[in-house]
Amino acid sequence: MGESKSRGELAEIRTTLAALASSGGHSKSETAVTAKRDVFKKIINYITIGIDMSSLFMQVMTCAVSSGEDVVLKKMLYLYITTYAQHNPDLTLLTINLLTKDCKDQDPTIRGLALRSLCQLRVANLVEYIMSPIQQGLRDAHPYVRRTAVMGVLKVYHLDESAVRNAGMLGTLQEMLTGDKDAQVVANCMSVLQQAGAGHTLVSRSLVIPLLNRIKDFSEWAQCQVLEAVSSYRPASEQEVFDIMNVLDDRLLHSNSAVVMATVKLFLHLTLAMPPTHQQVLERVKDPLQTLVSRDQYETAYAVLAHFLLIAQRAPILFSQIYTTFYCRQNEPSYIKSLKLDILAAIADETNAFEIATELTEYVNDIDEQLARNAVKAVGRIAIEVQDVGGIVERLLGFLETGRDFVTAEAVIQLKDLLRRYPAIAEASLSSVSSITPEDIVEPEARAAFVWILGEYGQNIQDAPYLLEPLAEGFAEEAVPVRLALLAAAMKLFFRRPPECQKLLGSVLAAASSDTNQDVHDRALLYYRLLQHSVREAERVAGTPLPAISHFSEEQSSELRDRIFDEFNTLAVILRAPSATFIKAASASIDEDEPDPPLVASGAAVQAPAVDEGSALLSMDEQEEAFIDTSNGNSPAQRPQASAAHASASSSQSALDDLLGLSSALEAPAPAPARPPALSLDPQPSLTPSLFQGKWATLQPAQRFTVPLPPSALANIEADNHQGFLQSASSMGIATMASGGKAPVFRFYMYAKPQVKAEFLLVETIVDKSAGSATVTIKSEDASSVPAFADMYRSCLNSMTRTAALGPALSGGWRLDK
Structure with missing residues (x-):
């Protein structure tokens, strides 16, 4: 109708x-x-x-x-x-x-x-x-x-x-x-x-x-364009710099925030090579920037505050006297308050740290949980950076007694960082820590920090072993960072308080040795074998107190801040990262706008790469089994000449098990982590290019990962028009749809089909010689087959690595290239 x-x-x-x-x-x-x-x-x-x-x-x-x-x-x-x-x-x-x-x-x-x-x-x-x-x-x-x-x-x-x-x-x-x-x-x-x-x-x-x-x-937009273009101009003399700044000085008072920020960028970049003038420019731009922040346009204020933070990190002394400007107001949104707290922490010094910490303490009691967390974090950073001001650490310790679990958790995390920087304050801080129980801390990161403190300073905390015992009893229910921290803490306390921690270490090692997480499992085996080999060496490796650190890896380096400063008045300042980290070239894919990559001729004889049967190479599973068997006194090859040594090792192991109360907990090999079921592929899958292209365009990536490749493997993949790599994949049942590219980037489009399923597995591999890696993207209508196929494809890439690495040895010796 x-x-x-x-x-x-x-x-x-x-x-x-x-x-x-x-x-x-x-x-x-x-x-x-x-x-x-x-x-x-x-x-x-x-x-x-x-x-x-x-x-x-x-x-x-x-x-x-x-x-x-x-x-x-x-x-x-x-x-x-x-x-x-x-x-x-x-x-x-x-x-x-x-x-x-x-x-x-x-x-x-x-x-x-x-x-x-x-x-x-x-x-x-x-x-x-x-x-x-x-x-x-x-x-x-x-x-x-x-x-x-x-x-x-x-x-x-x-x-x-x-x-x-x-x-x-x-x-x-x-x-x-x-x-x-x-x-x-x-x-x-x-x-x-x-x-x-x-x-x-x-x-x-x-x-x-x-x-x-x-x-x-x-117009205002055109003025921004002009200022952006001029910011890359390098004047011939200082007088020319002053002339440009005099012409544009009134632009700092413009009503449009974009014009003001473009002018600030121009002034800062023009005077980078003139330190005294650059300092004066920083003083000059404070008032215009403060004016923009004071407006009720929160989106504009956030952008300006992000630039304020960048400038304050470069020259905090210039803003130390106007710290009250960055106090939070009740009606401001949370993202503005969070950024202001970062600025307050950046400009804190001996003259204003106590006042700033006092203000931040008020925010800790706010109903906004995120604001309270950020306030605790800011106090922790101030305590780390301004250590000579009294009362800051006491305020941080006071947060442990607020009764709010998230405040306690954040305070423990900050206290851990503070102790890593200044171990000398441990004596005044540990009494507050000892009043906390594991039940008071719920978050995994905070529990791991709490365990670290108990392990590192347990000799000064009377109840440290007994605070760790409930965690050891529920070892399997803890998060992985907590389990790893508990292993390290039990090991350290064992060397400092052996009688009290003997049972604790034994129970933790027994639980960790059967853990399904590979990191926890391997760490437990490492500690156990260290103790079996030499207690003194084990103490040197795992029981030595950690030295004080001067820089945290989470902190931005001055070089990174300089790179961001070069991109002033761009999104890089908002995201606190250079644009190269979030602006990337479009990923290679098969689409209608790109010419099809050259198809590899099918029908060629496919032959698996030769592997020396007599080589000493073992798979990861075989190496682990050999390692575990050796620790139990049983060599995988059962070498007769090592029987005496194995008998000695077995005796030593038995004594160690009795000491730690392990019984025979570590005698049997630890179960290997769960692996995806083996995948059987059709040896000759068939898929038309048009169907491949249609599926690739509609399916979403099911898994994406990057495999590092050594130069020898990269050369092996590139050699002979990629035939070695393509034949290796074909021997596994992975067919090639298209391959090509120009150095340093090569692209491979492949597919496979499980024998018991109708859905195809599509894979794109981008080998970048300059980065020394291969980026793999897998797509499929059936996601259940993807993990097993991903392992199989990794083994294909690893076979190229091993073949390339062993080439000279298998050929009978060194060869001099002409």
Whole structure:
């Protein structure tokens, strides 16, 4: 019913257009123009709600040609044309004459509108018809037409770059930068040149000085563009720096925050090589930045505060006296408060640390849990950085008694870091720690920190072994970081308080040796074998007190902050990371815009790489079994000459088990971690390229991982047109769909099919020689097969590594390359 109604309305519009074009076509009366406007408005309304009106193309064109110079009708006509241009290139060709003719109209508004519509056709084979109107528009007397023509250059540039360069349009835009009288035309020229990769031409003195002299004529957005371009300019002398800063000084007081931040960036970058002047600039920009923060625009305030933090980290002394500016207000959102706490911690020194810590203590009692956590964290950082101010550590210890579990947890974590930096404060701090029980701390990170403190300073905490016993009894229920910390703590306490910790260490080692987590399992075996080998060596390795540290790995280095400072007034400052860490090139994939990679010829004989059966290589499982068996006095090869040593080891092990109360807990090999079931692949899978491409485009990645490869393995993969790698994969049932690329990046698209399932496994491998790694992406409609297939594919890559590494040895000795 609705479709028939639409068809009836479409027929009615077609009839109305035909009537207006024939009977009243040449009438320029107000009634005729109004009627045409009404029908054109109806057409545009239907286009807006998604109804296809392209079938009226000829009637619309016929009616529009007779519309005279009515600007409203022209606008609606141009909108109709540009809407259906790309969908109907043949019909669009009919509009070229109309648009070209209108580009020469006496009315500059119609000339500009026609030129803009002509450039918006975006049909590649019509570029030759657009070049001449654009060149005429660049020389037009009216600024609106010139502005439109400049932006038209960029649109054509994206369609046909060579046509724009051959016509010399970029050179024309460079001349217009200094020669055109209209500021918006100059701004458009600058924007187009930057996007066309010719932005380096903007940094010469002959262009910079004229742009700065007329900075006030530009719009706010254009001013930001000018300031951004000038920030990469290097003045020839200090006097020129001062001249530029004098011209732009009033931009620091601009009402637009983007203009202010662009000016601040320019001032800071210009004076980097002038330390005294740079210091004065930092003093100068404080007030404008504070003004921006004080506004009630929280998004702008957050961006400005992020830059405040970056500057404060470089020169904290400049902001130490205005610390009250960064106190939190009740009505501020949490993200603003969090950033202010970071700034307060960064600018704290001997003169203001106590006052700042007092303010932060008030925030700890706030109902906002995240704010309370961040406040505790900030007090901890201040205590680490400003150690000479009394009362800071006491405030941190006071947080342990608040009765709020998340505050206690965060305080324990900060106290652990404080003890790592200043072990001397342990004597004054441990009495507060001893009043806590494991039940008071719920979060795994905090429990691990609590266990670390007990292990590192257990000789000074009377109840340390007894506080650890409940954790040892529930060892399997603890998180992995807590289990690892408990292993280390029990080991250290055993050497400092042997009688009390003998049973504790035995129970922890017994529980950890049967743990399914590989790290916990291996750590327990390491400690056990150290004790079996030599108690003195075990104490030297695991029982030595840790030295004080001067820098935490979580802290940003000065080099990283300098890189972020180079990208001032960008997203890098907000994210606190250089842009290279979050702006990456589009990942390689098979799509319609990329040419298909060269297909590897099928049907070639596939042969598995030769492996020396007599080599001493063992799999990881075999190595672990051999290691465990050796610890029990049973060599996997049962060497007769080692029987005496094994007997001695067995005796030593028995004594150690009796000492720790292990009985025979470690005599049997520990169970290997759970592995995915073995996967059996179809040795000859079959998949067409079109089906592969369709599946790859629709499926989401099921697993992605990166495998490091040594140079020898990379060379082996690249050699002989990748045949070694492709044959190794084929021997496992992994077929190659496409492979190719140019050094240093090679791409492989492969697929496999489990024998018992119908779904295919698709895999993309990007080998980057410069990074020394292979990035693997696996997709499948059945995710259950992906883990086992991922292990199989890793083994394929590892086989290349082993083959490459053993090549010289298997060939009989060293070889001198010519």
